[in-house]
Amino acid sequence: ESIRVFASATVANVACGFDILGFAVNAPGDEVILKKKNTPGVTISQITGDGGRLSLNSQENTVGVAVLQYLNKIGSDQGIDITLHKKMPFGSGLGSSAASAVAGAFAINELLGGSLSTEELLPFAIEGERIACGSAHADNVAPSLFGGFVLIRSYQPLDVVRINTPPELYCAIIHPQIEVPTKEARNILKKNIRMEDAITQWGNVAGLIAGLMQSDYALIGRSLQDVIVEPVRSILIPGFEKVKQASLQTGALGCGISGSGPSIFSLCRGQETAVQVGKAKQQIFEQLGIGCEVYTSQI
Numbered sequence: 001e002s003i004r005v006f007a008s009a010t011v012a013n014v015a016c017g018f019d020i021l022g023f024a025v026n027a028p029g030d031e032v033i034l035k036k037k038n039t040p041g042v043t044i045s046q047i048t049g050d051g052g053r054l055s056l057n058s059q060e061n062t063v064g065v066a067v068l069q070y071l072n073k074i075g076s077d078q079g080i081d082i083t084l085h086k087k088m089p090f091g092s093g094l095g096s097s098a099a100s101a102v103a104g105a106f107a108i109n110e111l112l113g114g115s116l117s118t119e120e121l122l123p124f125a126i127e128g129e130r131i132a133c134g135s136a137h138a139d140n141v142a143p144s145l146f147g148g149f150v151l152i153r154s155y156q157p158l159d160v161v162r163i164n165t166p167p168e169l170y171c172a173i174i175h176p177q178i179e180v181p182t183k184e185a186r187n188i189l190k191k192n193i194r195m196e197d198a199i200t201q202w203g204n205v206a207g208l209i210a211g212l213m214q215s216d217y218a219l220i221g222r223s224l225q226d227v228i229v230e231p232v233r234s235i236l237i238p239g240f241e242k243v244k245q246a247s248l249q250t251g252a253l254g255c256g257i258s259g260s261g262p263s264i265f266s267l268c269r270g271q272e273t274a275v276q277v278g279k280a281k282q283q284i285f286e287q288l289g290i291g292c293e294v295y296t297s298q299i
């Protein structure tokens with residue numbers, strides 16, 4: 001008996017919402033296959049697409065940890081073998097480790113009869129994320145698990161709110177082929193922020209949520225500003241300011257770093273604008289001699 005599950009990439013932070021906002025995209029994503037086996041224990045027999053970099057030890061692998069935590073919680077000693085097909089780049093800011101963890105948690109629940117709700121699976125995926133990044137943030141795992149746009153209102157206790165989005169909201173993401181490990185991108189952040197910046201930031205978070213819920217595209221655009229994290233992290237991304245300018249000039253509502261980078265997302269009204277924005281961003285990296293991929297998706 002086996003199951004195959006796909007979990008999609010995500011854009012975390014969404015400019016102003018560091019560690020509390022994220023949304024899912026259609027592609028890329030990771031695929032996980034779980035098979036029941038007759039001997040107890042969780043094994044990983046195959047990983048593809050990782051260039052040999054991920055551990056085959058289930059306790060050191062984001063998908064393995066999610067499955068182990070689940071089995072532990074429900075008190076099952078069912079043996080499981082895992083195959084993981086990584087279909088998106090590492091250190092890209094697209095929630096690669098989160099997608100694997102979510103696919104693992106979802107797959108094991110379905111394979112064993114689906115006794116837990118989707119909401120109840122979130123803690124297992126978060127534990128998988130902790131192994132990969134050293135931090136149990138949920139702004140990638142929650143949107144990958146639920147789909148759509150998600151707010152993590154609180155971590156303790158966990159309180160996750162799904163946010164409606166306007167019908168014509170699209171996203172254009174560019175992934176330049178450089179790696180920014182999340183751990184490092186978190187370590188360089190300031191531990192204290194100025195009150196002035198905090199006020200600007202929470203105004204933007206509230207504005208973004210209001211804009212999404214009221215389908216006010218202009219308000220969404222005005223609110224896509226990050227005065228706390230982006231000024232520090234953008235120095236790790238060559239051409240960031242140029243990409244941002246090109247994106248806005250081509251009609252994007254707003255633009256920011258996807259997760260911990262180096263991918264850069266732009267929100268757009270309409271698919272055609274998103275496609276044009278993707279092309280404009282691609283040109284900048286081509287001029288810089290940096291290879292890149294573009295993904296566009298409805299949100």
Ligand code: HSE
Nearest residue numbers: 012019139182259260
């Ligand atoms: N919120 C996280 C960060 C997302 O920006 O560090 C990356 O995993």
